[in-house]
Amino acid sequence: MIALIQPLSLEITVLVLGMLLLMFEAFIEHIDKQTLAVAAIAALAVVFLATFFLAPNPSMDQATGFWSFYTADPLAIFFKRFALLTTILVLIMMIDYAPTVRHSFPGSAKQVGLGEFFALPIFTCAGLMYMASAIDFIMIFVSLELVTISFYVLVSFTRKNPATLEAGVKYLVLSALSTAFLVYGITWIFGVTGQTNLQRIASALAHTDLDRTAALFGLVLVLVALGFKIAAVPFQIWVPDVYQGAPTPVTAYLSVGSKAAGFVVLLRVLRPFLIFPKVERLIVAVAVLTLIYGNLAALPQNNLKRLLAYSSIAHAGYLLIGVACIDGRAVTFYLVAYLLMTLLSFSVLVVISQQAGDEIADFDGLAKRSPFLAFAMLIAMASLAGVPLTAGFFGKFLIFWAAIAHQQTTLIIVGTITVACGFYYYMKVVRAMYWQPAAKTGSIPVSGLSKLAMSALIVAIIWLGIYPKAIFKALEPQRGPVMVTAVESLQR
């Protein structure tokens, strides 16, 4: 008999899991830390499965008490799954990365620190899951802080490395600043409307007797903070240095998890303010700047991590096109495609960077040394560039579809040029792998678990490139109830 699960119990389970891991780290010495990570992956996988058996969400109109902070609509559940999947893949990368972490704690016991390294992403995951459900500014703020604070530690985890330390400090200072902007913006909006719940803000703003300029000012301040999260220009300065300095799995986590959460919140926060035409123009301007900056700055990069940092800015630009056209479906699909291809490229990078380094030149001749890794990277790069029959292409397809439907001519022209830029810098990696002579010889070992994860990602990228419907199905609002009634009929 399948019992229905309350949505909230997902987050609680994840939090308890994180605490358990910390307890193991603190009190049990003789345990292989790797088993902790594997156990965490298994537990998260169980939670992921549990998201398919959720109790129905109370309807939004009668939302009171806790349900005025928290929603479990299809978008929220979809992004909970998204966060769980990202965390699982990041944990797999972290297992591969563990030797490097160990090196940064010289002299001390064998596996010290590793437990925390595996436990912190789980707290981040809980934060991301809360964020997906947040429909109240207070909730948004609290969950955002949960995510950010665990990232502070993760970014500077291998703290013996000066570059990592620099990244940690930069992230800490700028992130704190953006948080201040967020709180300040929330206060302004609360001051005007007297509400923190997004839906009530929407109905309050519909009254014309309010001071709309003040509400807009508050929104702009909130957008500053969210712009920092999603790495939109002009709040992108931190991205290249932090991405390059942070441990590679954490970079992957930052570029996927943090960005996705930022976009979910952005979609939710913008909805009440859409009655102002100025907001759309603002988003269009930011999108144009982000596209141009991200793509042009990525062109001359020689370090793959830095290249991926700029590419993540560039992809924020494409996503912002979707936001400017208020097409939640296109944004969501693009985020999923972005998750798959970014995590695939980072998981190859984790393996290579421990063998050689993270310059593009370190990928020279990879096709000879490890055809599998080279092929995985080829698929990731082709998808990031937007070659058809990959998920990345369908993402761009939907985004530009929305842009043409909304007649955003500027965005379309700028987007077309930047797509061509993308082909140049992503193909640079392909060139290195396939036709530069290898500096070293000898094959590169890949652990079974990461090989499995990479193969799954490759299959998913190609599958979504041919059959994108799977994602849309998961987003359809009627799906939850249909599922639930099916389960209910089973119980009877």
Add this chain to the structure above:
Amino acid sequence: MLLLIIFTPIVAALLIMAGAPARRTALLASIFNLCLSLLVLAAFDASSRGFRFVSSFPIFPDWQLNFTVGLDGLSLIMLLLATIVTLASVWFTDKIDNYERAFYACLLFISGGAIGAFASLDLFFFYAFHELALIPTFLLIGIWGSGNRSAAAWKITIYLAIGSFILLLGLILLYQSIPAGARTFDMRALKTAASQIPPDAQRNIYLLLLLGFGVLVALFPFHTWAPEAYASAPAPAAMLHAGVLKKFGLYGLLRLAIPLVPAGAQYWTGLLVVLLLGNITYIGFVTIAQKRLDWMLGYSSVMHMGYIFLGFASANLLGTTGAAVLMFAHGLSIALLFAIAGELRKRTGTLVLEDLGGLGKVMPFAGLAFGLGAFAAIGLPGFANFAAEIMVFFGAFQRGWEMDRFHCFQIATVLGLWGIVISAVYMLRAYRSAFMGPIPDRWKDVVDLRGSLRVPVTLLVAAMLWFGFFPQSFVRLVSPAFRTYFSASQPR
């Protein structure tokens, strides 16, 4: 049967990557495919209008997105061209030193992409199949190319990516311009649905389609990628790309632009005529100035695109039929010329025209084959090219004809006729300096094409001669497709 033709090369490519003997599998697959397409040709009932061999699989029902394939006369001859040239280029592939499997797999992927695009009746797959060939082209030129291969590979990839992206925007705009109820990706249904597009929307759509397809076909002034890429590409890749894949753009224009947006085509006729005259005259003179055989051939293929555009621009039954036949004829002749040039390079190590000379004495067969290819390219009677060019010129001359004065089409036709003289100049000059005259001592030991390589040459020459002497067998196939276009509204 059609599905079998589309997927044979792709499956063969996957098999080769998985470990099947590369050359044997590729040859077998392409011979098999040629036989199948000949069977289809034999079974094809030319008198019937509409599409035959149709099969359809739903992919995304909300958008009416289906995987639909089918053939009419126009796509049938393109299919035939693709299978003939694929066999010839696979056969001409010499021993490959590194990544032999990947080379054959790339060739077959290009072939499968081209065949799939020609056979698709669904806009989305029409586009996606063509793009399947993009990455293999990049790899073929980058890994196995010669000369400045890296720059050439970038150039072709970025040009083609931008061209196909503009094309994608055009296709989306086309789809969205149709009233919501009638929207479809199916080319058969589009013909009626598109009649509801208002004329000013047609202009924008046609411009996007013309630019997008134009970049893919090397329409002046977007041609600069072509000569460089063909000069650097290994001979089989150049044969396949110049012979088959480049025809995709022209095929698309014939298939989409003329029937769907006739008002747009009418509006931009002047622009197209100016650009195509750029192809014929300007590129013609540039071709004369070339000092290397491979560059000369590359430019000549760009120049001949001008004639096909002329037939297309004439927008009447005679001209478009001529354009379709010329696509086929040019594909065969340019593939033959690139094949012989590749053999020359292999034997002498140079393609600088001044250094060659007198090779007809030691390579009589290659000399004969090159001569036939050159005569065909010039448009000598007896070759398919002649029949096609005659139709193109008559068709173009006919358009807007008045007894007492010349309009732009008459002037364009006269200038185009001078293009024949230009092409005679460069082709005969190249032939003379490569094969005639006294033979330098160092070429005394050069050997002729070995026995087995004469088979594909004979195949190409036989096809050219057959359709040169019996062009009506072709015209009968192609013209019903165009007759349906022009029966509704004959543009004048």
